[in-house]
Amino acid sequence: MAEPTKKLKKPDVKIVLLGDMNVGKTSLLHRYTERKFKDTVSTVGGAFFLKQWGPYNISIWDTAGREQFHGLGSMYCRSAAAVILTYDTTSWQSYVELEERFLSLTDTANADCIFAIVGNKADLTDSHAQASNPEEEEGTEPARLSFSSSSLQRKQVNKEDAMALYRRVLHYKGLDEKACLPAESMCFETSAKTGYNVDVLFETIFDLVVPSILKKRKEGESSTVDLEAPSTAKRTKAGCCA
Numbered sequence: 137m138a139e140p141t142k143k144l145k146k147p148d149v150k151i152v153l154l155g156d157m158n159v160g161k162t163s164l165l166h167r168y169t170e171r172k173f174k175d176t177v178s179t180v181g182g183a184f185f186l187k188q189w190g191p192y193n194i195s196i197w198d199t200a201g202r203e204q205f206h207g208l209g210s211m212y213c214r215s216a217a218a219v220i221l222t223y224d225t226t227s228w229q230s231y232v233e234l235e236e237r238f239l240s241l242t243d244t245a246n247a248d249c250i251f252a253i254v255g256n257k258a259d260l261t262d263s264h265a266q267a268s269n270p271e272e273e274e275g276t277e278p279a280r281l282s283f284s285s286s287s288l289q290r291k292q293v294n295k296e297d298a299m300a301l302y303r304r305v306l307h308y309k310g311l312d313e314k315a316c317l318p319a320e321s322m323c324f325e326t327s328a329k330t331g332y333n334v335d336v337l338f339e340t341i342f343d344l345v346v347p348s349i350l351k352k353r354k355e356g357e358s359s360t361v362d363l364e365a366p367s368t369a370k371r372t373k374a375g376c377c378a
């Protein structure tokens with residue numbers, strides 16, 4: 137009797153997190169996927185997480201911000217449907233780097249790639265973000281609620297700066313601002329530490345990439361890859377880590 141063919145779900149679409157080292161890309165992904173804030177080590181190369189979103193499979197790529205891995209960035213961005221440009225709200229330099237070092241990596245992304253600008257570590261600059269997460273680790277509540285304004289750091293990048301960057305990104309891409317998603321809805325301030333805005337960020341983007349999945353499907357791409365026909369099967373680009 138013939139064995140049933142093994143099928144591996146192939147991601148329908150790719151989302152990439154880009155940004156300088158230490159801005160919190162890995163922490164944001166941990167917060168979303170594992171519902172917690174935990175210790176991280178600086179990312180080497182890249183890694184992806186597969187998210188089932190309704191009937192769709194979405195791969196979310198976490199990349200390394202360290203300069204030495206810069207060359208890999210454009211490879212990770214290849215055919216991306218969305219790119220999350222991440223900075224640290226307490227670091228002006230991390231904001232500057234997005235345009236100077238990371239934006240050009242997105243040249244390999246889809247022509248209709250969606251961009252989000254994300255200012256992480258909002259808990260360090262915003263008392264609302266510090267005390268906003270209902271899922272914060274048990275036992276930490278009293279300490280968190282006792283934060284005083286003196287524990288806040290100076291915010292170096294404002295939402296207006298993020299929106300200005302978003303518009304420059306559209307300009308770089310040669311896109312008409314009026315035909316694109318508005319800056320107000322594509323700039324987020326988040327905290328991987330408290331969870332502030334993290335679900336909103338990822339789930340807004342998941343919804344926005346669905347049309348891209350449907351378009352791809354319409355163009356006739358298969359959503360599965362046959363593991364038992366290695367010589368003829370099309371390899372999934374998202375299946376390897378550097």
Ligand SMILES: Nc1nc2c(ncn2[C@@H]2O[C@H](COP(=O)(O)OP(=O)(O)OP(=O)(O)O)[C@@H](O)[C@H]2O)c(=O)[nH]1
Binds near residue numbers: 177199256
């Ligand atoms: N206060 C605060 N600290 C954060 C937050 N997100 C990340 N961090 C801390 O910032 C440091 C860097 O976080 P990572 O998530 O490893 O940063 P990354 O962007 O993945 O860095 P690379 O992998 O080197 O590119 C760690 O010490 C985190 O604990 C946040 O929202 N708030």
Ligand SMILES: [Mg+2]
Binds near residue numbers: 176178
């Ligand atoms: Mg990382």
